[in-house]
Amino acid sequence: MARTALGIGVLYAVLGLSWIFGSDALVASISTDPEWTASAQRYKGVFYVLSTSFALVFLISAGYKRLFQALDRVESTELRMRDMFLQHPQPMWVYDKETLEFLAVNDAAIRYYGYSREEFMRMTLKDIRPAEDVAGFLAARQRAEGGHRDIGVVRHRKKSGELVFVHLALHAVQFAQRHAAMVMALDVTAEVLSKRALERQEAQFRQLHQSLADVLWIASADGSTMLYVSPSAEHLYGHSPEALIANPDMWLQLVHPDDAGIAAASHHTLLAMGEASCEYRIRTPSGEVKWISDRKRLIVDDERLVTMMGGILKDITADKERETLRDASHLELERQVAERTSELQRVNAELDAFARTIAHDLRAPLTTVVGFTQLVSKRYASALEGEGARMMGRIDRSAKQMAHLIDDLLSLSRASTAPLEIRNVDLVPIARDILEELQDQEPERKVRFEAPESLRVRADLGLVRPLLANLLGNAWKFTGKREDASIRLSADSAAPDAVVCIRDNGVGFDTDQAGLIFQPFQRFHTLSEFSGTGIGLTTCERIVHRHGGRIWLESKLGEGTSVFFTLSPGTEAVHPEPAG
Structure with a gap:
């Protein structure tokens, strides 16, 4: 503006001087008459005053017009700036750089911080800072320079007391004739908290892997x-x-x-x-x-x-060392097992040979004793008195009992050492054949036998027969005192291991002593009550174990006994209706 005024003044001086000197020369060249010259000088001055007046009016009018247009533009710009400030979606405010008082706040700041416009106008910037951050804020403010500055992330406290993180940008302005600054705030609370959580996780991750x-x-x-x-x-x-x-x-x-x-x-x-x-x-x-x-x-x-x-x-060095040691131990164990198995086989073979030899050597004298006892009883029956006949009968029974014991011991030996030939075996025909033999020995007995039409198992035929002979023989023997004797053969094929059961309604026994029942020579009845050697159930247990099965009993004194056993998988009962 000053340069324009100076240019107008210089132009006016140049034109004025040019008019004065130029018009004087023109008047002098036209006439030298003093009266005409004086009159010409007067009219020349009047013309100059009128022309400069018109020029001055034109210049002033044009200047004022431009000034008013500029004022209108400034006012329009201020209105737009004010609208932009008030309606901006981010919180903004203007504050006095000396007193830190709020001079203006926009609607977004009011919504975000929770204060009314009137409350803001009574506050300073320190009032929205946490108390512990004020000292650092004042120190940073004094170091701040420049008209536009990115302040960075700071903490603010809302009216509700909630702490938030905002990113501030500042621009120096003049507001109401005061040195002020306009600030815009961007909420970065979520980003800051996420970053801190990530930093904590990274620190924990690093600590974990360091440990x-x-x-x-x-x-x-x-x-x-x-x-x-x-x-x-x-x-x-x-x-x-x-x-x-x-x-x-x-x-x-x-x-x-x-x-x-x-x-x-x-x-x-x-x-x-x-x-x-x-x-x-x-x-x-x-x-x-x-x-x-x-x-x-x-x-x-x-x-x-x-x-x-x-x-x-x-x-994994320690694991490899343990693995090497375990492999060495396993090889050593296999060697020891092989040695002991070989030794056990040798001992079993020797025991089997010994048992057969003893059985043969004992059987011949027993046969002689039985034969001579019977011969004496026949030839000298008239000479023997009652006591002598009784003693001869006792010798005969004892010899036969010893022969049965030898047979049972041989059966036990075969059950422990005989090789297995597993095949499909139907237990029902074998059981009926055994019971027919028992019936022939005691034709006066009436025993009801129940069994399915077929009961197939996977087993060794040579060992299944003595197993059933011992179990059915026991059932036959212990039902001898009952008029309604009953023996039943059945199988529960629904169980995980198919279970075969031989149930009788004989005398039974006390189950408190069931743990001893499979030990050799264990008896729960006297010889005068029931005959037997005490080897039969031991033989049954060994036969079942050799088939990979198990055997157990359930009994109640005076009500009967149930013997259960399992053999190889594949036991199946067909048509389980009872058959007499």
Whole structure:
């Protein structure tokens, strides 16, 4: 504006001087008459005054017009700026740079902070800062310079007391003839809290891996750059994490030469398949050899693009040493088992031969005793008195009891040593044949027998018959005092192991002593009550065990006994309706 006024003044002076000198020369050239010259000078002055007056009026009018137009534009701009300030979606305010008082706030600031406009006008910037942050705010304010500045992230407190994080940007302005600053705030609370949570997780993650014995490593997608190696690498490899990061090939250089191919192949598998695992040995700088379990995989983003690779290296030296010791112990155990099995087979063979020899050597004298006893009883029956006949009968019964005992011992020996020939066997025909033999020995007995039409098992035929003979013989014997004697053969094929059951309604026994029932020579009834050697159930147990099964009893005194046993899988009852 000053330069324009100076230009107008200079132009006016130049034109005025040019008019004065130019008009004087023109008057003098026209006439030298003094009266005409004086009259011409007067009219020349009047013309100059009138022309300059018109020019001055025109200039002033044009200047005022431009001034009013400029004022209108300024007022319009201020109105637009005010509307933009008040309606801006982000919180904004203007404050006095000297007193820190709020001079203006927009609607977004009122909504965000919870204060009314009147409350803001009675506050300073210190009132929206937490008390512990005010000192730092004042110190930073004094160091601040410049008209526009990014203040950064600070903490503010809302009227409700809630602490928030905002990012502030400041611009120096003149407001109501005061040095002021306009500030815009952007809420970054969620970002700050997320960043702090991530930093805490990273710190916890780092602390976790610093405390683990396993080595965690992360490398670039192609493995050419190591990005992270956990501190435990120094204990495992004997090199610092920094050294392993600086030389990505060091891990392969430390692999035992005999296992280098395994480690290299595992890396190729990782690149081809996305994951890999292997075990190999390494040699530390001290010369110590360690076993390593190496598990690794490629790390991909949401688009399935490989961004990194990572893995875990674990020291399994102790496991390998235990495995070696276990293998050695297993071999030693197998050797000992083989030796003891061979020795047991030899002893069993000797015992079997001994039992057969003893049985043969005992059977001949017993046969002689029985034969001569019967001969004496026949030839000299008239000469023998009542006591003599009774004694001869006792000798005969004892000899026969001894013969039965020898037969049972031989059966027990065969049950323990005879080779098994497993085949499909139907128990029902065998049971009926055994009961017919018992019926022939005691034709006066009436015993009801129930069984399914067929009951097939997988077993050795040569051992199944003595098993059933002993169990059915016991049932026949212990039902001898009942008029309504009953024996039943059945199978529960629904059980996990098909269970065969022989049930009778005989005298039964006290189950408190059931634990002794399968021991040799154990009896729960006297010989005067029921005959027997005490070997039969022991033989049954060995036969069942040799088939991989189990045998047990349930009994109640005076009500009968049920014997249960299992054999090889495959027991099946067909048409389980009772058959007499």
